[in-house]
Amino acid sequence: MADENIPERDADPADYDAIIIGGGPGGATAAWYLAKAGKRALVLEKETFPRFHVGESLLPYNMPIFREMDLVPKLKEAGFMEKFGAQFLLPRGDRKAQFAFGNGRFATEPMSYQVERSKFDEVLLRHAEAAGAEVREGTAVKDYQIEEGEGVTVTAQNGGPPEEFRARFLVDASGTANFTGNREGLKELYEHHRKVAIYGHYRGVTLPEDRTRGDILIYRLENAWFWFIPLSDDRVSLGLVVDRSTFKERDLSPEALFDETVRRCPLLAERLADAERTMPLRTIADFSYRNRRLVSPHLVRVGDAAGFLDPIFSSGVYLAMMTGKLGAEGICEAIDGGNALNAALKRYEKTTWRYMKSYFEMIENFYRQPFFELLVQPDHRLRLADAVVALLAGQMEGGWAVRWRLRLFFLLVKLQARFPVVERFKIE
Numbered sequence: 001m002a003d004e005n006i007p008e009r010d011a012d013p014a015d016y017d018a019i020i021i022g023g024g025p026g027g028a029t030a031a032w033y034l035a036k037a038g039k040r041a042l043v044l045e046k047e048t049f050p051r052f053h054v055g056e057s058l059l060p061y062n063m064p065i066f067r068e069m070d071l072v073p074k075l076k077e078a079g080f081m082e083k084f085g086a087q088f089l090l091p092r093g094d095r096k097a098q099f100a101f102g103n104g105r106f107a108t109e110p111m112s113y114q115v116e117r118s119k120f121d122e123v124l125l126r127h128a129e130a131a132g133a134e135v136r137e138g139t140a141v142k143d144y145q146i147e148e149g150e151g152v153t154v155t156a157q158n159g160g161p162p163e164e165f166r167a168r169f170l171v172d173a174s175g176t177a178n179f180t181g182n183r184e185g186l187k188e189l190y191e192h193h194r195k196v197a198i199y200g201h202y203r204g205v206t207l208p209e210d211r212t213r214g215d216i217l218i219y220r221l222e223n224a225w226f227w228f229i230p231l232s233d234d235r236v237s238l239g240l241v242v243d244r245s246t247f248k249e250r251d252l253s254p255e256a257l258f259d260e261t262v263r264r265c266p267l268l269a270e271r272l273a274d275a276e277r278t279m280p281l282r283t284i285a286d287f288s289y290r291n292r293r294l295v296s297p298h299l300v301r302v303g304d305a306a307g308f309l310d311p312i313f314s315s316g317v318y319l320a321m322m323t324g325k326l327g328a329e330g331i332c333e334a335i336d337g338g339n340a341l342n343a344a345l346k347r348y349e350k351t352t353w354r355y356m357k358s359y360f361e362m363i364e365n366f367y368r369q370p371f372f373e374l375l376v377q378p379d380h381r382l383r384l385a386d387a388v389v390a391l392l393a394g395q396m397e398g399g400w401a402v403r404w405r406l407r408l409f410f411l412l413v414k415l416q417a418r419f420p421v422v423e424r425f426k427i428e
Helices: 025-036 060-068 072-078 117-130 179-183 244-250 254-263 266-271 316-337 343-366 369-375 384-393 400-418
Strands: 016-021 041-045 081-083 085-089 096-100 112-114 134-137 140-147 151-157 163-172 187-189 195-203 216-220 224-232 235-243 282-285 289-291 299-301
Touching (some): 016 025, 016 151, 016 316, 025 041, 025 316, 041 163, 060 112, 060 316, 072 117, 081 224, 096 384, 112 224, 117 134, 163 179, 163 316, 179 299, 195 244, 224 254, 224 266, 254 266, 299 316, 316 343, 343 369, 343 400, 369 400, 384 400
Parallel strands (some): 016 163, 041 134, 085 216, 163 299
Antiparallel strands (some): 081 112, 085 096, 140 151, 195 235, 195 282, 216 224, 224 235
16 A cells, blocks of 8 residues: 655644644544644634533443543542433333343443533543643634645634644544535435434433433434433433424424423423423434545544434444544554555544444434334343443444344344234334
8 A cells, every 4th residue: 555655753844743623522532642642732622611512421332431541530520420321211101121231241331421511521621631732722723725745734713813733634523513524525414314303401300319310211202202311410411303304394493392292202291390491492403424534644534523423322422532532543653654644544434434334223223113112122032132232332342242133133123014023012
């Protein structure tokens, strides 16, 4: 393979080894790994932290990254809600699937956290800064130019005149703004999976006193679902996801559709009876996509700037941090080898696509009723549910023992649609 070369460091006019667009989990993680490897990293973040962000439920396989980054003490100090499991429930509570991550045969991480993202993201960004990364908040990237064999020039602005910065590599961690992917026309929507999410925070919801207190709850309706994420003793994040077509056909305001759908879910409505909404509802639409290319000479896309998936399985922060780590490691290897694009970065691209494909297959199946019928009526003999739990926990390298069970589970979903493998029932 003929790699494109970049100049040796002593002849390099670049100010930095890498410029990172965005200081969210993907960008902060990449910055931390680059800084710990002795690379000069600059984070350009358009907002000033702390700032609100959705995506508050973390996966157990975030924990190995947290330990590697020595973040666990700071997360404990921040007082985030511990999360030991996930529950999938029907509107009246007559059927449910309850998973404890520590009970799965194929996953070794028993817990994670539910986090208020404004606080969590600031902890992560400050951690990268403490490791040696330079962070400039309130600084919006306006343009970038990649020069083959040289590096990248980034133009950014912080209230005053535009400034230019040079680096060997550009890391796009711009989130769903997808800065470089949109500029290069790489974004591909999942056309058959176009959704609208309406979400906000509530307080005054009573939580259980046992280890299920921090569980994420998924309320499954006929053509919609809610997430219920405990953030603290007195606050939860609640979100509704519906088909884009349903949202248009109903011709209701987001708040009216949200409240009407809550009433269709008696189990949730009861829990919210004495609750108070603490913020206006927010809306995001058509959010599932991926970019056709994740790496090119001098450029790496991580986190939501690589692709964004339906939030049903809470994979967002995990994939952001994992891709930030792997992308940074590939960049370090490229810099040390004098390359603008190397085998490690190409492996990173393939690995990221594989992770996203695995999650999207699970997401697509979730919207089919046979999937839910099998999920709440598992056959424990083959431990298929354990394979599902492993993926829900973020175990992406479970090997053949997990892969064949997932393949069989998805085959049974198809069979259930034609020939009942387990009892069929109505969701509403």
